[in-house]
Amino acid sequence: MSSTFAKWYDFFMSPLEQSKFRRIRKELLSNAKGKVLELGSGTGVNFPLYTNADKVFAIEPNQHMIDQSKSKCKLATVPIEMINASAESLPFEDNSFDTVVATLVFCTIPNVDKAINEIKRVCKPNGKILLFEHVKMENTVLSVMQERFTPLWKKVCDGCCLDRETLKAFTTHGLEIVKFNQFYKDLFIVAELKNKS
Template sequence: MSKWFPKLYDKLMAPLEKKKLENIRRGLISKAEGHVLEIGSGTGANFPFYKNASHITAIEPNPNMIKESLPKINQTRVPIDIRQESAEVLPFKENTFDTVVGTLVFCTIPNPRQALNDIRRVLKPEGKFLLFEHVRMGNTTLSSLQNILTPVWKHLCDGCHLNRDTLKFVQESEFHVNNVTSYYNGLFLVIESTN
């Protein structure tokens, strides 16, 4: 985990967030209800958009990302508890959360299948699993380019895999996928599932 990436993340993402991603985040996060677990909360980009949740437990493995997220806690009226944890081994009891949220995070999780299995464990039956991810594109030329760029990109961007097929992983993990919305020719997907 780098120390410089968390400090630059919000600045690097600001133009894309303001023009494109913020509205997608807002729409997805508005569907999060009850006790919410946010996986890989990063710099807290989602925090201001929680309106219908009663409490948020956010996990983030990088302590420098947690530090950058602290000012955003004041931008929400929902209580937020941030813990330094990884998604593969969640320190929570079974059936704890009403909703689990992840945005632009599954690209960096070292073992996404293990993380999905543990998310299923801590999510209540019929609980919501809401994801907004960049994914491996369906276009052969573009997905080949993602494959070429991924080794360098992972090194520069804190382990981010440009070519990860997150939708496939979700489908294989026995979540019931209710809706998939594609943005920007399939580069970004919103995946709404239930346990």
């Protein structure tokens, strides 16, 4: 991921983040409790919104994003530890976390299956997985458009895939949906899942 993308990410996302997205994130993250792992923390937009976590371990593979997130880390009311790592190879022991958080990150993770297996490994039995992701839409015309635009979009937005079926990937791996909601028709999903393993 480039330094330019990291530098301008907050600017381009600001219109969405200042309206609906902030409310979605705030409500979702109120359920993040205990020892929390955040995948792909990006520029740290979630950091000030944690209220019930004991501590958040925020992993991010892009050092430029980590550098951008330091100012938001200072706004957090819970301890945040930032770690340069990828979702496919988490530097933590089995059953380490009460809650795992992923917001607008699974569109860019290269190996989704490997990342989900890592989440299952580090999340405690019956632990929570909290998701806020954009996904492939159910409408046939719109989903075909997503598929067609994805190759170009990936180049422009540093690997972002428009047509990922993220929730399906999680349930295929045996994670149980506890709560589920959709926004902007069904372009964005919010879900709480349980690690049954």
